[in-house]
Amino acid sequence: MNMNRRFFLKSGSIALASFGLMSSAPSFLQRTVAQALSASGGRRKTLIAIFQRGAVDGLNMVVPYGESAYYDYRPNIAIPKPRSEDGAIDLDGFFGLHPALAPFEPLWREQRLAIVHAVGSPDSTRSHFDAQDYMETGTPGRKGTPDGWLNRLLQAHNDPHATPFRAVAMTPNMPRILQGRAPALAIQNLSDFTIRTGGNAAAGVQNGFEALYEQLTNDRLLSAAGKETFEAISFLKRVNPNQYKPANGAVYPRGRFGDALRQIAQLIKSGVGLEVAFTDIGGWDTHVNQGGARGQLAARLEEFSQGIAALVADLGPLMDDVVIVTMSEFGRTARENGNRGTDHGHANAMFVIGGATRGGRVYCDWPGLKSDQLNEGRDLALTTDFRDVFGELAQKHLRVTDLRTIFPGYTPAKFRGLLS
Structure with missing residues (x-):
């Protein structure tokens, strides 16, 4: 420890x-x-943030199958239209889910899952390191920000009754998003109790x-x-945390990601005062042999969706007080490359699940995929700043009133109505 x-x-x-x-x-x-x-x-409201590190391909994750240009750009890796073999799961007649995200379909039908598309950082960097830093600090384009936006959220929402488990990252090291003055713990495994604090820990x-x-x-x-x-x-x-048994038939995928989500559920159920939880999952940098409905990306999406669906099932009615949000540093190019993969892009897609989420909807101002509509002629253009999504969750779910302290220099401009 x-x-x-x-x-x-x-x-x-x-x-x-x-x-x-x-x-x-x-x-x-x-x-x-x-x-x-x-x-x-x-009862305590809890926000669970999940980072898809490596820049997931949002166009194959949440498929704009209503855009003919999507299929023109991706002759080898496009997801077929719904009702085709290995086709996308239809959402609204225009967007569909990658078939590997089938565990999300019941959440969508129950209106417990919302999607924000064409969302991300307004900064144009294609560097993984910089883009992840900007998203975790909440200050795109500004290097050297000393703390993460989730840590500033904790500072702004002071809780005199907070326990040491108020903020927990189920990661080997403290992520940027939770570094700062507010106490936070990084726990690789509850069974080992190998814990580190946020800030400038020795x-x-x-x-x-x-x-x-x-x-x-x-x-x-x-x-x-x-x-x-x-x-x-x-x-x-x-x-002995290994004694924990998930409820409601929940089955977590094997591996670090599934273990992290299972242990987050355990902390929530144990009533230790968890308010903010974080974990991440890598493997999204698909430059080569990305695959379409099957293959490299599909395998990652299967693990991703199975883990989150298991978490939701495991928590059962406790999900009324929990919101899950997913993020990735940027999207990928609209066109597949010569290696049947995709390169670093711009706007992406995010999932919001649980709590008072107004689900069953894709929230976006769709910019289109024609050549003259693409960012720099190559990427999905941005129409929602990620801080608008994070800001709405902070304000409506965790009841933080002054967002200026969380996102310095920025006033969220476009709440989407994700939460009721």
Whole structure:
């Protein structure tokens, strides 16, 4: 378990619920969590952000099959029209889902899933590193922003009853989106409890809880909290997250992505005060042999949709208080390249699922795919700034009132009405 000194001082002690075993927790843990739950009325809104790293091909993910140019540009990798073999799943007579996204179809029909198309960063970079940084900091075109927009959201929405599990990234390292002054945890695996904090964390202790405690007990400022902190850590070691069993027949895909989503569900169900969760999934940079209805991209989309659908099923009625949003740094070129793949593009598609989502709709001002309608003659043009989507979720779901502190220098201009 890796934590920096500042986190311990700010938290005082680690106040956590057990993962379904609260009755065996130390008494001070039970009191702290009970107070937090009482202050929130026993229910907490949660935002889950999922990053598709590598720039997913939004045109094959959410297919504009009503555009003849789409098929002209992609003779080898286009998704056939609905009602064809391996055809797209029809949504509204113009757009369709890639067939590998079949687990999303029930969510669409139940109006629990909304799609935003032609969305992304207004910055024109085609660099993965820069584009991901801009999306995670919420400041496109501005390098050097010290914190992520989700961390600024936590700072703007101060919660005096917050637990250390208020913000969690199920990733090996703290992502840019959660770095900043507000405490956050990066947890690679609940079974290992290898945790790091956000901000300017020092090098972590790699050899277990005892080594961490030995390092910190000489700090005079920690002496008051040290005993309770170590008691909490010892308690966490006795909890076996592997005992968790998903509900409602949910089956998560094998691998890091499925494991991350399963553990996010576990944290939500355990009532540890989770407000913001983050994870990511890579493998979307399909320059070569992308495939169409089957192949490389299809395999990634299958894992992606199966994982999210399992999370929704597992949470059941708790999804009323949860919103999932997906993102990717930019889209891909409208035309396939000579390697039967696609290159770095511009606008893309995002999914919003759960909570008060007004689903069953594709939200966009469709720019068209004719040559003179493309960005720089090659990409889907942008008609929605990603900050408009994030801003609406922050304001309507998490009740953040002043978005200027989250997206400095920008006033969200076009809320789409994604949430009721």
